[in-house]
Amino acid sequence: MIAAESNSPPAGPPFEPDRRLAEYETLLDIGVKLSGTLELATVLELALENAEEVCRAETSSIWELDEERKELFFRVVRGSAAGAIRDLRVPLGAGIVGSVAASGEAEVVNDVAADPRWQGDASDEFQTRAILAVPLRAQGKIIGVVQLLNPVGRDRFTAGDLWRMRQFAAILAPALQNARLWTAQRRQFFHTVTALAEALEKRDPYTGGHVRRVVAYTVLLGRQMGLSREELRDLRLAATLHDVGKITIPDRILGKPSPLEPDEVEIMRRHAADGASIVSHLANPWVLHGVRSHHERVDGKGYPDGLTDPEIPLAARIIAVADTYDAMTTSRPYRSGLPHERAAAEILGSAGTQFCPRVVTAFRALCDLGRFSLETAEDAVRAISDVNPQP
Amino acid sequence: MIAAESNSPPAGPPFEPDRRLAEYETLLDIGVKLSGTLELATVLELALENAEEVCRAETSSIWELDEERKELFFRVVRGSAAGAIRDLRVPLGAGIVGSVAASGEAEVVNDVAADPRWQGDASDEFQTRAILAVPLRAQGKIIGVVQLLNPVGRDRFTAGDLWRMRQFAAILAPALQNARLWTAQRRQFFHTVTALAEALEKRDPYTGGHVRRVVAYTVLLGRQMGLSREELRDLRLAATLHDVGKITIPDRILGKPSPLEPDEVEIMRRHAADGASIVSHLANPWVLHGVRSHHERVDGKGYPDGLTDPEIPLAARIIAVADTYDAMTTSRPYRSGLPHERAAAEILGSAGTQFCPRVVTAFRALCDLGRFSLETAEDAVRAISDVNPQP
Numbered sequence: 001m002i003a004a005e006s007n008s009p010p011a012g013p014p015f016e017p018d019r020r021l022a023e024y025e026t027l028l029d030i031g032v033k034l035s036g037t038l039e040l041a042t043v044l045e046l047a048l049e050n051a052e053e054v055c056r057a058e059t060s061s062i063w064e065l066d067e068e069r070k071e072l073f074f075r076v077v078r079g080s081a082a083g084a085i086r087d088l089r090v091p092l093g094a095g096i097v098g099s100v101a102a103s104g105e106a107e108v109v110n111d112v113a114a115d116p117r118w119q120g121d122a123s124d125e126f127q128t129r130a131i132l133a134v135p136l137r138a139q140g141k142i143i144g145v146v147q148l149l150n151p152v153g154r155d156r157f158t159a160g161d162l163w164r165m166r167q168f169a170a171i172l173a174p175a176l177q178n179a180r181l182w183t184a185q186r187r188q189f190f191h192t193v194t195a196l197a198e199a200l201e202k203r204d205p206y207t208g209g210h211v212r213r214v215v216a217y218t219v220l221l222g223r224q225m226g227l228s229r230e231e232l233r234d235l236r237l238a239a240t241l242h243d244v245g246k247i248t249i250p251d252r253i254l255g256k257p258s259p260l261e262p263d264e265v266e267i268m269r270r271h272a273a274d275g276a277s278i279v280s281h282l283a284n285p286w287v288l289h290g291v292r293s294h295h296e297r298v299d300g301k302g303y304p305d306g307l308t309d310p311e312i313p314l315a316a317r318i319i320a321v322a323d324t325y326d327a328m329t330t331s332r333p334y335r336s337g338l339p340h341e342r343a344a345a346e347i348l349g350s351a352g353t354q355f356c357p358r359v360v361t362a363f364r365a366l367c368d369l370g371r372f373s374l375e376t377a378e379d380a381v382r383a384i385s386d387v388n389p390q391p
Numbered sequence: 392m393i394a395a396e397s398n399s400p401p402a403g404p405p406f407e408p409d410r411r412l413a414e415y416e417t418l419l420d421i422g423v424k425l426s427g428t429l430e431l432a433t434v435l436e437l438a439l440e441n442a443e444e445v446c447r448a449e450t451s452s453i454w455e456l457d458e459e460r461k462e463l464f465f466r467v468v469r470g471s472a473a474g475a476i477r478d479l480r481v482p483l484g485a486g487i488v489g490s491v492a493a494s495g496e497a498e499v500v501n502d503v504a505a506d507p508r509w510q511g512d513a514s515d516e517f518q519t520r521a522i523l524a525v526p527l528r529a530q531g532k533i534i535g536v537v538q539l540l541n542p543v544g545r546d547r548f549t550a551g552d553l554w555r556m557r558q559f560a561a562i563l564a565p566a567l568q569n570a571r572l573w574t575a576q577r578r579q580f581f582h583t584v585t586a587l588a589e590a591l592e593k594r595d596p597y598t599g600g601h602v603r604r605v606v607a608y609t610v611l612l613g614r615q616m617g618l619s620r621e622e623l624r625d626l627r628l629a630a631t632l633h634d635v636g637k638i639t640i641p642d643r644i645l646g647k648p649s650p651l652e653p654d655e656v657e658i659m660r661r662h663a664a665d666g667a668s669i670v671s672h673l674a675n676p677w678v679l680h681g682v683r684s685h686h687e688r689v690d691g692k693g694y695p696d697g698l699t700d701p702e703i704p705l706a707a708r709i710i711a712v713a714d715t716y717d718a719m720t721t722s723r724p725y726r727s728g729l730p731h732e733r734a735a736a737e738i739l740g741s742a743g744t745q746f747c748p749r750v751v752t753a754f755r756a757l758c759d760l761g762r763f764s765l766e767t768a769e770d771a772v773r774a775i776s777d778v779n780p781q782p
Contacts, residue, residue: 025415031419035425171422185576188674189576189579194672244587251643281585282583
């Protein structure tokens, strides 16, 4: 076992002088790559790719520390041991990975069978011979461990491997921490806005779950239309907030158990422009347009701006179909919800008048495949949700 | 002039072999430091500190590209030219810095007077002789320029200086971009939540501006009590959302122009627990506690949980004083607002019964200094606001 003393790092890399520059150049490149994104999934993928570039091994993995439970959970793995350890959680201090996280000292164990802490392989499919495990430290705290199993093309992990992985861990840890913070902040933002939009919806006694369903149908249609993951996320936020302007509509109109009078319709219609003014701080065109223009019609008879086909933003076109479909298929006190077939026929028949023909084409394709359902739609939402930064 | 060809970077650093490792070690250290934070102000400060470590110069500065206006704006500067150029904006393509941003090519100009692009110094206090300007590129796009003026301890900027600054810019650009994205996301989150809270408040015709004032008084009291900038930000969010549970209270109670009946008081009081359930997704204890417990009293007679002194969270104690002070000093249809002196006397007289004595001590100290005012409070809020990522 080679224990690395964190207090006395070697003065320079343990390589021939000719190799040293190349080692540093590789590390600098990796650092620039890792800091080039805040997406947690991308950072993790780059991390393992580059761990293998730095030190060839049969398997590499990253463990993160769940501070509350004092456990390491398994974040990503490459190589043949993947299946066996995906769901493992290891108490802080247990085994070799847990002991590296607890001590904060990097370790090479070239004969695991001889190490009293070794707890055996999780499956027969993979036999661990040697481990190189290095703690990940951000802002002075251990946040996880990066681990390599079984060197490839050499007998043992060397002092050079240890040096490289320690340098690599120093670069990876802040990138991983930044991506976790970023993802956590984005999730919080989205969940808070969703919670507010859903609370708001409770004022209207007849539309329980409307926001959630419109979000799901909107994302499903957007995905069918080929939008990117980032675009779908913006669209999801727009759909979540599409009715936020109803915040200012009085209860007596919002909760009226019968059709509205013309003056009440006028007040109800204000929600589109009022909503747009509430979300104007977001400075996100998808959200702004989706909220303001989801009641526009391609024939120009919609509101608040009476836009016509080429002027209506894409987010609004998509939300319009999702919103109308959900309104038609759910019951109100003064009318029953339509079955899917009837509602779908209405949507198809309104292409080019109420709805954008391109969105209706996507809707029709999903219907033809039997895939325009709430279940499929909610799967589409889950697929664009963030990696949980702390499972 | 030494023009660096971005297509053909030098194969290695132009230094004696002995120096090369030290150069790389410095760069790796800088990379780890820069990626250790997402705070824009900290990244900028570290950037200039380290630019000077990399290449000594009389002045260093960072310019960012405002893509919409096609202008470089001036972000930070160190050294003697600071005063003269703080408000400068330079069109893309103009002068040496603008030309580096437009071409994406690093440049050394060792005799600025001989360069036709040179537009002269902004002030007599500083005389520019030589410029080293390197573009900052993130995800393939130019986001700004880092610039050094006048080498110290040598006649000219050298090929070694250029090499170092290009390496440095490659490390700095993603760190700067990440901090801009992080800050922009945090601002968006905060502004969206504020816009929603303020829209919500409009349902209650008698409390216009209450949220904004409670936020300000809360931050002022928190600062007086010695809370950190991060804590004050959490506290600000808690105060912004303190009444969010009122979303579910019917208009007839919320807007009643006379004191409430006992059953209506019961419904009104639900806003604390309802609000806590809305913000539970934030997973932020300051916000959760501030929203749930801002109507608790240290004598145990508050709601919703009847907590007593040691159990009431700090956020709730502070918001309670700010909220009550604002309610007392503003008018309702059935009573006029009190002048400051009367309201302050009420607060001081309720220390140990309704209010936490420590918060009241902070309130008294501010009153004694004549600093418990809306103006001072709003200054305190501005002081903890984010650096604008795109002025």
